[in-house]
Amino acid sequence: MADPNTDKLFESDDPEQAAADAKDRIDALRREIEHHTYLYYAKDAPEISDAAFDSLMRELRELEAAHPDFIDPSSPTQRVGGYVGEQFAPVTHERRMYSLDNAMDLDELDAWLERVVEAFGRMVPVVCELKIDGSSIALTYDDGVLVRAATRGDGTTGEDVTVNMRTVRDVPLRLREAAMAGLVDAEAAIELRGEVYMPKSSFDSLNAAAVANGKSAFANPRNAAAGSLRQKDAKVTAGRDLSTFMYAVADEGKLAATGQWELLAWLREAGFHVNPDVKRCESAEEVHAFCETALKRREELPYEIDGVVVKVDSFAMQESMGYTARAPRWAIAYKFPPEEKTTLLRDITVQVGRTGACTPVAELEAVVVAGSTVARATLHNIDEVHRKDVRIGDTVIVRKAGDVIPEVLGPVLSLRPEGAEPWEMPTVCPSCGSPLVREEGEAAYRCISIDCPAQSLERLRHWASRGAMDIEGMGEEIISRLIESGRITDVADYYSLDEVELALLDMGRVNKDGEPIRLGSTVAAKLVAAIEASKSRSFARVLFGLGIRHVGKTTAEFIVGAYPTIDALEQANEEDLAAIDGVGPVIAKSIWTFLRTPDNLAVIERLRKAGVNLEEHAVAGEELPQTLAGLTFVLTGSLVKSGMTRDEAGAALKARGAKVSGSVSKKTSYVVAGEAAGSKYDKAVSLGVPVLTEDDLLAVIETGEVPPSA
Template identity: 45%
Template sequence: MNTVPALVQRIEALRAEIRMHNHRYYVLDDPAILDAEYDRLFAELQQLESQHPDLMTPDSPTQRVGAMPCAELGVVQHTVPMRSLDNAMTDAALAEFHQRIVAALALPESEPIVYTAEPKFDGLAVSLRYESGVLVLAATRGDGTRGEDVTHNVRTIPNVPLRLLGADWPEVLEVRGEVYMPRDGFEQLNAQLQQRGERLFANPRNAAAGSLRQLDPRITARRPLRLCVYGWGAVTAEIGDSQSAWLQRLAQWGLPIAPELQCVTGLDGCRAYFAALGARRETLPYDIDGVVFKLDALAAQVALGATAHHPRWAIARKFPAQEALTVVEAVEFQVGRTGAVTPVARLRPVSVGGVTVANATLHNLDEVRRKDVRSGDTVVIRRAGDVIPEIVRVLVERRPTDAPLIELPTACPVCGSAVIRAEGEAVARCSGGLWCPAQRKEAIRHFASRRALDIEGLGEKLIEQLVDLDWVREPADLYALRIEALAGLERMGEKSAANLLAALERSRETTLARFIFALGIREVGETTAQLLAEQLASIEAVQSASVEELIAIKGIGPVVAERIVQFMAQPHNREAIAHLLAAGVHWPAVVRSAEPASAAALPLAGKTLVITGTLSQPREVIAARLQALGAKVTGSVSKKTDYLLAGAEAGSKLAKAEALGVAVLDNTALEELLARLHTDL
């Protein structure tokens, strides 16, 4: 034998590495590499052994499925070996598999080849043995010939029948399937573990494996496991002619099979099923990593037989890897539209699922700490569908010795305002509010919204144009816009520009409550804004209020008070408010609810008014003007109503007012009344 020593060393190194990974994967439930990397190592070893059969040894990983079972659980000898499946990583490999089937069966071209097609669950393979219809034994696959006894745990899985349905089942029936954890159950389990401060599972497959191999079945019973049956072992009965028909028979006995199970014809049928399931992959309630195709005719399966590793009549067409290894080159902080300061990992570019990935979200600093991510770390990243890739876990054993901890910045990386993380909150935020460029578009959108300053015609697309052109940096800049410039924008014209300017002009007169709400202070909604307006009566009083003064207002708690003080403490926000006032935004004086004596002396004191229909100003603005003169504004007409202010399309309230003899004012009459009353004051 004249074999190159380097080749022998490579084969032995591959065997040693694969054995180690088998042990990590099957016994410790702590894989050190991704499935795609393992598949590449295994394929390389298979190729070298096929090219040099004189180097084949009985203990090579290619001659058996996995690792030895865990010694802590009982050992079960499989009556029929549980073989693994050959993998097709590409469409070309799937085509080669089909051509081998055609050649081996020597079928005429006109005779179609039928395959069963079903999803390849990402879980843990098991064998269940039923005797006289009763579950008596369950075992993991182990090394393919011997597995671990997990009967006590499998009995806790809710969709595993402890006794088969019907009465015509075989005396002995062994079924093979996959124990998996649905995605929603996995998320709930990790949430519970995080609450208890325990180690989280990296993915549903690890969670299923760890749950099934518990020594205490009470722990397994609390885990959301499920079973899907895809095959069988020993059976003391005739099982018919086809894979699909027998699986349907198993389903009739109460054994769960894949709802996506189908029969497809030929290579084109396999390709179509693979593409269709791949398109639905992210919508499925469980993780799958490929599709399994099996010859449907059982006689053909017998004729083709199996290798020591896999059956020749089945193959797993794998989806592109959704996980990959790469290095975190830096961690930066981004500021979102609402001010959230989010850490983002800048990665050494790597291909995941056919897409080059260079960034991954880290969500917040708690997530950074939980996963212990640092610059320079080697990490596993995952990309599912079109969502932003995330870091699944860190390979701490590859960490550089000088890898620094990631710290939250104290100042916004965009505008320099203070970054604030409230106690008990996961997300930190820039306090720049109205000033921060990262928040401009959202701030302007909120400022112009219907329940804020109600600037009709100022939609998101137009806001984006105005901000991108740098015409609007803060809300006050809206009032400096000119018709000539606006008319030249996309989807605008002179008429649209004139309408927008008219809406801006109307918005200059508002209410203090609307103005406060329009500022976009976190946690300050319409109700809180109304409380501030009623109790403090001026924007200057809101700006100077302390946390203690704000908490003294009924309905305002410490968190909201802190938010208001933090917002008003930022010089940029105070400047933006001053610029709005200088631009002519104003409101009627507010009568403080704590001053009933002065309110009684006002000209409309004791008068009740109702507002209905479409008017020249928002109802809240008109109501505030009336309330400033002492009036009570209600929502329904009655005998106690003194005036009904009726705009266009007044409806039933106008009819009721006329029937009751209530005085009715239109917009012109109201303005005349208000002007006269102001003159009298």
């Protein structure tokens, strides 16, 4: 209901004059609210109380409600709508959003600084910024008004999250007039970039509420921010307390700014939230000092950071340094050393894998390490448990290796409780009770029972996984329920499932009326379609999906290259298999044994009858000239332009005679670096192995020749 005093303010015998007065007041309120939003977020210097700000917003809402013709999408009142989207439309970025190369220590950071000196013959100014652990965002303004917001996606194409980003309070819906003069063309569209993050306190509150409501907690603030951005209902996003730090522009030529330092100043002037912890440095010593200070302050900051980004300041110098296949040469991300925490080792359990390998697992008192909650960590094998001498009840040191994999470093011996005994591997399988054996020369104990339920679950999960048969939606919970109901015991059983029985599958939970929750027809239909689609996967993926010990994806491809059908493979002897490049006697024995086991052959025969592909199909048309024979390629990163998987690209290279390997060595001919290329790219650079871009790869596949410049 509108405030009656507000209504009276614009009473007039002349309706047009009353409307004009209301429009003037609405415009004034919007400008006033935008001004105070700018002071609060960009300047951190509010001039009025929260209550006064809320009063201004209330008056604006009431006036807009009384005069709906004056409502504008860029009005502060329009941040929270009721829009619920079916999906997020793809958005092509103005320019590619690159990843950053990492410096894992100060020596690697110095090596990058030396390359900068080599490029310009002297140390040039660089800008140091905190590396926010959030989700990248690109905001497009047209004629100064926010028209689009997109996630990073694959760097070239992101998802349209405009409606949700409008709810984030520190995102200006309109650029401030004072900053418009800094645009080369004030009416042209400009794409600005930064990071969406969730403050630590908000993350803790969100997870506490989730747990209280029986829902799963988010793993870390970064995932919480990314998940909040992709909510179908913008009201949910609005309630997640997201914030931003902006720091980049897609096309520097659209701004009068000549470098990163000036860009940050302009972003503040335009109304954006810019991190205050930035510094323009002119020596390596200053850069080191900034990094060391940031590391010391990491815990006290109200948001997560995982390093420092260092950028050459001058845009002209950035342009002259250019880019590699995956990252700008003019910037580097100095990653903090792995964060270490202490916590209680409550228990050591045993996890049974798909090949029967039994792995000791540390069950920990949950602790936040490098932004993620860690409650479990692998202890690898019994030798590792003894070497580290970790015991149940110990206070242990935990870190995340590479800020990704939880790892127990060892115990704090001074805190060891009395009576703590060395841990030993159990003698029987925790899943089926069968004896555990340890073959000579092996680190792992194994359960050798073919009926072990834990192995069955892992084998079925592996078959459905993305790298194998990619049965989308077939997750652990559904597989577990199918096993418990007796509906599936091996991978061939997937292909006898029907939509009706899947829809009626009891998920082991009840609703508020005490009735069992079923999988449902919608999910069932999608699963049946995914199972049907998996029948056409390549024979190499089928072979990998069977879970033969020691046979990974690359090895499966080598095997299929020599024996392109299951029938031919079944006829091969151990010596034939060992002669395949990349196989050898150990893997050969494993394959030969697997294909001599009656139960395994029965499963393969049922897969054949179900229509699963058991032969490698030749490339359509005549055999291609083997112009790449003798060359070894390694593929890393995502191939975003072509949309090919690495397996598909590898098959295209092999069709012309090339060998495709999974690891980089001095014998590697070329490394193909796609989007977000990882350590293989770094190793190629260190070994001097030529690196090809995705464009180069497409040319190689098309012509059969490597570009002369590569």
